[in-house]
Amino acid sequence: MIWQVGLLGLGTVGAGTAAILGDPAGRHPLLEKLHLRAVGVRHLHKPRHLSLEPGVLTTHLESIATDPEIHIVVELLGGLEPARTLILAALQHGKHVVTANKAVIAHHGAEIFTAATAAGRYVLMEGAVGGGIPIVQPLKQALGANRLHTVMGIVNGTTNYILTRMAQEGADFAAVLQDAQRLGYAEADPTADVDGWDAADKIAILASLAFGERVKRESVVCEGIRAVTATDIAYAERLGYVIKLLALAYQRPAGLDIRVHPTLVPQAHPLASVNGVNNAILVGGDPLGEVMLEGPGAGAGPTASAVVGDILTAAAALEAGLGFHPLLSCNHEGFAETLPLAQIASRFYVRLLSQDQPGVIGQLGTCFGRHAVSLESIVQIGHQEGLAEIVVITHEVNHGQLQAALEDIRALAALQSVPSLFRVL
């Protein structure tokens, strides 16, 4: 039996996927039993560096989702619509679905997986997080014996590239962003990447897989990298840290602690040396301990590797003629209780500018102490335009307490401003 595949979208990842399907030699032998029957695109006659069988291209995306000859629909359109509608249509028409679309899964996962379970079909999404890194399937299968408590990592290549270059060159965010756009590492509208939305989509998906509950995308605390300055990167380095955009999810006794933000990572931590466009995801649990999976987080090749891996998994399920497979399907019911921002605890890095006069450090210490914010260090680290620049690293404290202390501090006569506030891993 030949398993017919329908592809929605022929952008970078779509073209990479079609290229693998058209050139199966030397890969898993099951690829020989797959046939790319239809490819849905917006423009039929756009020039493409890819040879497809004649008649495969169509602009009728809906017809691919409903074609009774097609067994597996691969959604690589990105964005929420029409991706959501086409995925639901494909499931209703009895197809397994493979997608690399983190946004549609993070925002409409509950609806999509409910429909998949009702239809007795799978929605596989290895390519949605971490590009070529195998992480979705290990969370669903090989790591399933664990009580996982942590999943975190660097899941956005664009921001990691920008932060890596800022650190290497001592350059500021705006200049590096512009250069990254010129080189194709950042989009013309970089919002989804630099404001952390893409990373928030991905950590919502990872947390849901790791902890076995649905996660509302809007409950992810999300802060991007626009506020990271060359100054902070330099000070962090002097204190033994690098600044990374981390996506973090912890299963806490009081609920799910889930967030995306720039983070001071100790230089010896394995995530500190993940540079450039690479991604890395760290999974912690009992009795596993910690594993870290690192690799190319985006790009045609790596993401197509993940997408075709999922197509193979779907084809294998078809080939085996199996009933509903409990490790491939989603068995989540409720939504996770997430912690509100004020109750999320972490260490913090605070950079302050104040009048350069005796007693300031004492006044700061008093304000922190009043709100039970315990300090790891407080250092006058430099001068800037006649003002003293003071860097504080706190012990672990709730965000709410820290904000209350900073409110008192902002009212101090000597204080000029609080230019930076970041979390510390």
Added chain:
Amino acid sequence: MIWQVGLLGLGTVGAGTAAILGDPAGRHPLLEKLHLRAVGVRHLHKPRHLSLEPGVLTTHLESIATDPEIHIVVELLGGLEPARTLILAALQHGKHVVTANKAVIAHHGAEIFTAATAAGRYVLMEGAVGGGIPIVQPLKQALGANRLHTVMGIVNGTTNYILTRMAQEGADFAAVLQDAQRLGYAEADPTADVDGWDAADKIAILASLAFGERVKRESVVCEGIRAVTATDIAYAERLGYVIKLLALAYQRPAGLDIRVHPTLVPQAHPLASVNGVNNAILVGGDPLGEVMLEGPGAGAGPTASAVVGDILTAAAALEAGLGFHPLLSCNHEGFAETLPLAQIASRFYVRLLSQDQPGVIGQLGTCFGRHAVSLESIVQIGHQEGLAEIVVITHEVNHGQLQAALEDIRALAALQSVPSLFRVL
């Protein structure tokens, strides 16, 4: 339906496996459908820190492999026999088999997987390589779309622990080994670890999975770490390298290049910073690029995590009532053609002791040149007991050519000895 599990062996990993099966809350819900029906041990009345249902323990291992009520047999005895016989018996009696036994798979894999295919059952072995790191399943599934060309890594925790401590303390092999034995990081008989046999078993398994062909264990070129000295570690560091015991397999045009040996790894390479008992495996292919998976390579918890992950996979297959699953089963037919040692190319590090007299470096250069061994650097790096200590790093060259050059060099009047010869990544 409850799926009955029979466990062979109740050592560290066996006890860890039983502990997870006895405490399923907060893990994958499928664990609730598993029941540990029988545990085969050598001594019934040995004290154990584990509460098992009464009547579960037995010394009749064979009865577990043949019990018609048991669906999944978990072999955690280690070693070749009786593991091999019991695995074959379990397959003949229609059970899926889970094992963490690298030796029996590396030496008897062809026989075992042939029997599994004939019986329509699976032999799963995530725990055999890399402890808790998900690597076997990704190679079989998520990475299956790729043409893999490289799989390499640090797959033996004992030797990595010894080399890490030697590097950190400037200590010699014998002293660190003794201390590692005292602390329980090395066995009383450390041969399988320090001579590279364990790593050779594992790379034979990984290469077979990555390249889709059977690999004869005896064709793995294998060299342990007994010859690594504190001197070499110090010189390597000065040249920008750390010394690691790497297991490497490359799919070359002329055949499989597979070996285990101490290796100078550039300090910036991701494997260079994998320290202590951690393992890490790097997989390279097209269109994936490279991914690296790192984590605890041994120990009760991590290995039990992998073993129970496989039990879940087997139970899911039973639950789904499926036919034979092409990604879980082994579809290898032939054996890989492996390259003989003389034809294996790599860079080399050679340390030589010679009379401290002018012209020696010229004579060495001439000998290397005569055998077309091109040099990256040749440095008189120090003195030892009145002799000049010279370190040579070659460009990539066949082992045969290098040996021919060294034969000429050993015949030089000024040469005292060639204390060290290692490969460079």
